[in-house]
Amino acid sequence: MTAAMADETLLTAARRVVRFIRIDEAHGGLLSNETVQAVDTLDKQVRSAAAAEEAAEIPMETAHADR
Numbered sequence: 105m106t107a108a109m110a111d112e113t114l115l116t117a118a119r120r121v122v123r124f125i126r127i128d129e130a131h132g133g134l135l136s137n138e139t140v141q142a143v144d145t146l147d148k149q150v151r152s153a154a155a156a157e158e159a160a161e162i163p164m165e166t167a168h169a170d171r
Contacts, residue, residue, distance in 0.1 A: 115153055122147045 125143045129135055 115150060115157070118146055118150045119154075122150060 122143055125133075125135065125139070129140065
């Protein structure tokens with residue numbers, strides 16, 4: 105296992121899967137409808153998890169500074 109692979113998380117792996125499937129799909133890949141639907145679901149979950157991760161990193165004082 106390389107150092108880069110050791111640092112990969114479930115979220116980064118999911119992002120890579122979504123990216124590679126989207127590239128394949130854009131170039132006429134032979135994907136089934138079920139695969140495309142699964143990737144759409146995974147993409148939504150990745151975006152949601154990434155947003156939650158970013159929100160958790162913002163201190164509450166900073167997040168509500170505009171009030």
